[in-house]
Amino acid sequence: MAERLTFTKGHGTENDFVLVPDLDGVLGLTAARAAALADRRAGIGGDGVIRVVPADLADDPAVRAQAGSARWFMDYRNADGSLSEMCGNGTRVFAAYLRREGLETADEFAIATRAGVKLVRRDGEEFAVDLGPWRLTDPETAERDGFDALVHLDDDGDPCSALRVELGNPHTVVALPEALDLDALDLTRAPEVRPEPEHGTNVELVRPMGPGHVAMRVHERGVGETRSCGTGACAAAIATSFWAGSLDTGATWLVDVPGGRLTVRLRSGSGVELTGPAVLVADGTVDLSLLPM
DSSP: OOOEEEEEEEEETTEEEEEEEOTTSOSOOOHHHHHHHHOTTTSSOOSEEEEEEEGGGOSSHHHHGGGGTOSEEEEEEETTSOBOSOOHHHHHHHHHHHHHTTSOOSSEEEEBOTTOOEEEEEETTEEEEEEEEOEESSHHHHHHHSOSEEEESSSSSOOEEEEEEESSSEEEEEEOOTTSOGGGOOOSSOOEEESOOTTOOEEEEEEEEETTEEEEEEEETTTEEESOOHHHHHHHHHHHHHHHTOGGGOOEEEEEETTEEEEEEEETTTEEEEEEOOEEEEEEEEEGGGSOO
């Protein structure tokens, strides 16, 4: 009988993931295997793949060092198999899985990621995750010019000014000109960012909707356009607050994405918290012989 791999499918505002339990730390998750699982035609389908593994059994010594604070490591790969530091929506889905499986029973607990320990808590029917400190990639240029990057959204139009924000993973937030329709923009290919980021970047296109309220679309590195991006929603709120001169007010932002709505709370000391739904929609098994090693 073929060896079977157990999985769970979940999403946070329709940013979807394949979760693979590896409670003994023996499975591993190669780039090729993750890409095969995430394939929407020949695999299960998802924007990313999350391996659920004890933090003290992680391959990365920097992650193992987090085991004193967090029992479980969110080993995250993008849909193309590339490694990612972490994922805001993924952390909530990961937390929902840990709770359902009885691997965590408290209403607040820590998880290990490649971007450090993240604290998660239940917030009614949703989950909130403290994403920790953020920083501007080039604060000197940003303070002087109001932006630190240019983004080409098409071959013919003028570039748009943008602000780069680091939240454990890289983001480039575009201040969308009023003349451009957010819904009509073509994100089937990655926008061209200058200066070109060494390790790629997520690109958020943001339209203000009112006080403390923005709409956003996102092109994620290693994936393409997704229905939502949790850290991208935080980057959008941070950048919009920066442009408004209100970063230090501790504001709460509503961020509308194609897959729903997220809440972002800006905290003192360059901290940020993300709140939103986490839904586990299916469980199953897949024949390991059909997946690459």
